[in-house]
Amino acid sequence: MTTENWNKSIDEAKRLHRPSLRNWEVDGMVEKFPRYLESVTEERRHYEHFIPSDENAPVDIPAILDARTLTKEDFFEHYEAKEIPCVIKSIPEGYDSAEKTEPWPAVTSWDLEALTKDEELRNRRLKCGEDDDGHKVKVRLKYFLEYLRNNNDDSPLYIFDSNFDEDKYAKRILTDYQVPSYFRDDLFRFVSESRRPPYRWFLVGPKRSGTTVHIDPLGTSAWNTLIHGQKRWVLFPPHVPKRIVKGKGLIASNEDDEAVHYFTFILDRIKQKAAACQHMDEYRGFACYEFTQNSGETVFIPSGWWHAVLNLTDTVGVTQNFCSPRNFDRVWIETRSGRKRMAWKLLRKLEEEYPYLAERARAMNTRDQFQMKYEILANQQKEEEHHWKRKVQRTV
Ligand SMILES: O=C(O)CCC(=O)C(=O)O
Ligand SMILES: [Fe+2]
Structure with missing residues (x-):
């Protein structure tokens, strides 16, 4: 492929997505990232919690489960209903609610090499950003994959596409995975596809790209299955105030606040401040949980939990948000006023x-x-x- 083609469409996408950012390599994150990577790859940091003072805060979060043995009834009762974040292993290999089914086609078809050659997908234009007016910024998958392999950006563009189901070819993605039975009872299926908010995303993330800290909309919960690569997560319980998880007052005005900056610099400052201020009211019950998600693992994020994600490697995955009988109360309170x-x-x-x-x-x-x-x-x-x-x- 000629360099010009992919470079041109990516440059245009970058210009639309962050018009004021002239130099995407200004922070030298390419050089700084390996040190961060090395530190979190230590075995003892695979799962870590930081709880300065709350003796009652649980330490075994996320719960580590396996679809080979986990029934959906157990998941509903012991985890979902209690709003406990989880990592569930073995789903894409074809296990679900303690039964063996077929492996997801995604396990082979979402390999980066396979995607590059995928005749149905390589020419599809997928969303990798948004302009100032909220319009989607799209690039062809084949150009994005070229960019993914050849960029030195601090915080690269990230494919985050929720409209693949409307494209004649890209809707093939729907047959590459299956909604696990733990998450199938989605009450939003009762509202028309056109009325319900976006709820499923195909994700292709270059290393160093990521998602900044947030709570998912309308009180929904989410599942997020990684097919290729590794992601680093941080979770905060719903009661931790927004200004604390966002690191308000801890980010210099000339500093960027993308996921890569959050994980490499800002998060440590948030933890230090939480330790120093543990007796202050707003820090009461402060806790944060960091872990690495490997390929083949599904993360369950309960309604109301803060989370941020950093792609440690190039990644391919899928995520869906849902409303179930277990999170219905939270969803109802948000929906009745937000989506009347x-x-x-x-x-x-x-x-x-x-x-x-x-x-x-x-x-x-x-x-x-x-x-x-x-x-x-x-x-x-x-x-x-x-x-x-x-x-x-x-x-x-
Ligand atoms: O995998 C990711 O980047 C996180 C996605 C996420 O949190 C979301 O879509 O709400
Ligand atoms: Fe999210």
Whole structure:
């Protein structure tokens, strides 16, 4: 492939994604990264926790599980319902809820070499950024893979595509993996594909790319399966304040705050500050959990947990967000005010399909004196119809 082709489309994507960043190599992260990599690759740091003062905080997070023996009932009861982050092994090899099925085609087809030659995927344009107006920035997979192999960027572009299912060829990706049974009971399936928020992403990340610290939207939980490479994760429990996990006041104005900077510099400062300030109110119950996810492993992130991710190597994976009967309460509270129309549609569907959840949603609304806009409208409509009927009756 000629260098010009991929370089041109990548340069354009970079310009649109971060217009003010002229030099993507300015921090020299290529030289600094190996030292970080070496330090976290030490065996004792594979799973580590940092808990300055809370004696009650659990230390065995994430829970390490294996789909060869884990039933979905066990997962629901002992982990999901308790909002415990997990690493589940063996899913892509074809294990699910203690049964053996077929391995995912992704295990072979998402190999970087295989993707480079993949006639259905190599020419697809996948999302690797967003411009200032919120428009998607896309590049052809074959150009992105060339970039992935040949860049020295501090924090490279990262393919994060949720629209592959709308593309005639790229929707093949849907047949490369299977939603594990632990996560299949997704209540958002009751709202139309066009109304529900984006919920599944195909991920191709060059080393040093990553995702900055956040909580997933609408109170959803997520699963994230890595097919190739290694990712470093950090998790903070839901009660840790935003300004603390974001490192507010700990980042100099001339410093970048991408995932690679967060993991290599900022996180240590956050931990030091948490140790120094452990007796202050806002640091009460501070805890953070870091670990490395290997290929073949699925991370479960419960509703409300803060997380950030750094690709330690080039990676390929998939992630989905979901609403289940176990995280329903958190999702309902966010959805009823954040996505009013969708919440109303969902409630109507739940009345038919999961009456006990509809009941729970209504009870939460009553408890919080929450009036649903569409319910008010629907009631008004009912009342009007009622008046009409009476009028019609009177006039005949
Ligand atoms: O694998 C990653 O980069 C993390 C993805 C993530 O947290 C998300 O999509 O919300
Ligand atoms: Fe996330």
